[in-house]
Amino acid sequence: MNIAFYPYWAAKTLLSLINVIYIMVITTFIYGQTGSVLYAALFPFIQMSARIVAGFTAPLLVNRFAFSRLIVSIPLAKTLMITGIAIAFTDLTAHIPLLLVGIAILSFLDGWESPLINTLTPRLVQGEDLVKANSFLSFSTQTVTIIGYAMTGFIVMHWGASQTFWAATSLTWAVLLLMITISSLTREKEEQVEKSTSRWDVLREGWLILWKNRSLRLITFMDLVEGLAGSIWIGAITLAFVKKALGQEEGWWGLINSSYSAGTILGGILAIALASRIQKHLISSMAIGSLVFSLLTIAYGLNSLPWLALVLCVLMGPAYQIRDVAQQTAFQSSVPVESLSKVYAAHGIVLSTAMSISTIIFGLVADQMGVRLVYLIGGALFIVSSLCSFRLNRIKK
Secondary structure (H helix, E strand, C coil), rough: CCCCCHHHHHHHHHHHHHHHHHHHHHHHHHHHHHHHHHHHHHHHHHHHHHHHHHHHHHHHHHHHHHHHHHHHHHHHHHHHHHHHHCCHHHHHHHHHHHHHHHHHHHHHHHHHHHHHHHHHHHHCCCCCCCHHHHHHHHHHHHHHCCCCHHHHHHHHHCEEEEHHHHHHHHHHHHHHHHHHHHHHHHHCCCCCCCCCHHHHHHHHHHHHHHHHHHHHHHHHHHHHHHHHHHHHHHHHHHHHHHHCCCCHHHHHHHHHHCCCCHHHHHHHHHHHHHHHHHHHHHHHHHHHHHHHHEEEHHHHHHHHCCHHHHHHHHHHHHHHHHHHHHHHHHHHCCCCCHHHHHHHHHHHHHHHHHHHHHHHHHHHHHHHHHHHHHHHHHHHHHHHHHHHHHHHHHHHC
């Protein structure tokens, strides 16, 4: 693999860990200071809204500035912003609205950074190594996310929110140094920046590629369907399932989450081991992974045995990881690398919007019709995704 992939791998892994620490610290801090669920709920709402707005404007940056410059300047702006919040953290106790403004700015910058970071994988790795690279990235980011959620709560209890936030800030500076390294290693391969004739053409370029490329359009639809289905695993719904369907207390909620996490890690290891086979059979891997995951999800929704729920959650991990790695690789392989950041920006807007809407819809379904139906609907959506994979196979041929 390209030598620049390794600092990128480290940077993306650290970004996942930073994101977990950031979410948990800010959420607990806001709720602890205000005692208001509404204020705490504003945090993810502001995050999502700012990222969607940033996604619409990201193509203008990509079209105006060199890629190697953007992957340093945007992380630098984020790092300085996070450092500023860390310095003023204790003073923000009485100024929660000001903290929310800072969160909005950070989320906006993150909405610019995310498509650039995702674009780096196919820029640094080509051919048969692409599946292996995506497998390594998926495994490492999932692992640190799981560890982060497991450990951050205890760290906040012992260190306090301010000190824990400073730990995330230190990691952010480490990411900045890694991005500078990546920029210096890839600058020689930098393409000439092309300026479009109009801003409107730039803004709609990614959307047009998504729509006109049949393979890409179908993969995006599959991601959309799976994004809708993915909301069935939010904390409130899984807790309701544990209590109402399995008849267990909160302790089993933690066991369910741990089982799914363990399965995800095992799936990452399996995806790395099978990387060459997945590369040769991308579409089949997508179809089989989605189908197996859908059947396991439906079985989970119909099940009433706590121990069997744990087993099913472990088994879901490998199916999900193989599908995810194959689908990510197929997406990256369907777009010219110079247009990929604009396409990722449009793709991110679609998924963020879908997940925001589906969270509300599935919450209403769980309240009004029962939590089991939520998982049955989710399983059915994954079956739709699997069927789309077979359609994609015909398009490729």
